[in-house]
Amino acid sequence: MDDSTYINASLPDTSDRMLFAVPKKGRLYDQCLSLLTNIGIEFNRKPRHDIALVSNLPIALVFLPAADIATYVAKGNIDLGITGLDIIRESQTENDVAELMRLGFGKCRLQVQAPAAIKEVRDARDLVGKRIVTSFINLTKQRFAELEGVPVEEMTTQVRFVSGSVEAACGLGLADGIVDLVESGDTMRAAGLHAVDTVLDTESVLITNRHPRFPKLADTIRQRVAGILMARRYVLCQYNIARSGLELACAITPGRQAPTITSLEQEGWVAVSVMVEKKSLADTMDQLRDAGATDILVLQIANARV
Ligand SMILES: Nc1ncnc2c1ncn2[C@@H]1O[C@H](COP(=O)(O)OP(=O)(O)OP(=O)(O)O)[C@@H](O)[C@H]1O
C-alpha cells in the first residue's frame, strides 16, 4: 500500500474536497486557527479527530504535525498547507512545493549553539569535528559540510538526531554543540548556551503542491490570506490639508498605490484617504501634523482584497 492509498483510505468523504493541512499543535497552532477564522473558513473539529470538513467551502482541514506537512504537500497527498520554512528546507521538499506566501508568524532562527561557559567555542568553526545534536539533521550536516569545505559524506563532524529537548544535550554530555530554533533566546540561555552561527531565518509559509488539484480554490485561499495580512499591516489614515500642503503630505503618505483625494466644501482644502503601515504610523502622524494636516483620523482595516 503506497502513501496515497493510505491517506485516501483514511479520508473516505474528502475526494471532492481540497485538503488543507495545518499544524495540529505547537508554536504555529494558535496563529493558524486565528488565520483560518479570519479568512472565513468555518469548521467543527470533533475531539481527537484530525480531519474537519469545512462547512462553507469544498475544503477538508487536516491537522498534522508541522514537521510532516511539507512532505505530504510535496507528495501530493495534501493540496495546500501551512508549515515552517525550516521544515521545508529540512525535509528537502523545496523543489516539490510552491511557496505561495510568507505568513509573518512563527518567525525564529535555526542556530548553532554552544555552552556559553566554554570560552574556546566562539564560532561554529570551533565545533568542526565535534559532536552536534539536533532535530534538523539535514540542515545541520549541510552547514557543517560547508564549514569543513567537503561533501557531507566526508565530513568529520558527528551529527546526531534527537526529537526534542535538544537544548539539554550539551549539559547531559551528549554533545559539544546543538542546532535548534531560537526565538526569544530564553530556552537557550536557560540551558547555558549561546548562539555561534545562524543556519536559517524561518517563518511560517503557505505552500501548495506544484501540480495542485484545485488551483482556483487554492488561489482564492491565497488571496484571502493576502488580504488578511495586508489588513494586519496597514491602517486607513484620513486627514484634511490645504492644497498648498498637498504635495508634501502625499510624499509623507504615498499609500500602497496612491492617496485618494477629494475636495472639501471649503475653498483651497482637500481630504486625503490613504493606507499607512502600522509600524510607522506614529511618526507619519507627527509629520502630517507638521505639514499642516488637520483632523488626522486612523481607522482599522478589518479585511481586504489586494
Ligand atoms: N520558538 C519559536 N518561535 C517561533 N516559531 C517557532 C518556535 N519554535 C518553533 N517554531 C516554528 O514552529 C514549527 C513547529 O515547531 P514546534 O516546536 O511547535 O513543533 P511541534 O509540532 O510542537 O513538534 P515537537 O513535538 O517536535 O515540538 C517549527 O518548525 C518552526 O517553524
Ligand SMILES: O=P(O)(O)OC[C@H]1O[C@H](OP(=O)(O)OP(=O)(O)O)[C@H](O)[C@@H]1O
Ligand atoms: O528562543 P525561545 O523563545 O525560548 O524559543 C525556542 C524554543 O522554542 C522551540 O521549542 P518549543 O518551546 O516550541 O517546544 P519543543 O522543545 O517541545 O519543540 C525550540 O525548539 C526551542 O526550544
